[in-house]
Amino acid sequence: ANEDSWVQVRDQTGELLLTQILHAGDIYRAPDRYGLTLLTGNAGALEIVVDGSPVPSLGPTGSIRRDVPLDPERLIAGTSATP
Numbered sequence: 001a002n003e004d005s006w007v008q009v010r011d012q013t014g015e016l017l018l019t020q021i022l023h024a025g026d027i028y029r030a031p032d033r034y035g036l037t038l039l040t041g042n043a044g045a046l047e048i049v050v051d052g053s054p055v056p057s058l059g060p061t062g063s064i065r066r067d068v069p070l071d072p073e074r075l076i077a078g079t080s081a082t083p
Helices: 072-077
Strands: 005-010 016-022 037-040 065-069
Antiparallel strands (some): 005 016, 005 037, 037 065
C-alpha cells in the first residue's frame, strides 16, 4: 500500500481470507487461488503487482471498489475494477 487502505479478500465461497487496514509500506500476498475478490476503501492507495509487474490502478485515491476479481489476466488488462 502507498497509504492507508482498508481491504477485504474473499474466496469464491465467500470465506473471508483477510480483513485489515494496510498501511503505507504494507504488503499482502494473495494466495494463488481461483475466484478471489477484493473490497477496498481506498483503491488508489493500492499497488497491485502480478508476476513482478505493477498493473493499472483500481481507481483514484479514496475510491471504494467492491467485488474486484483478483484474476491475473483481468488485473494486467486493467479490466478488474469497475466503479
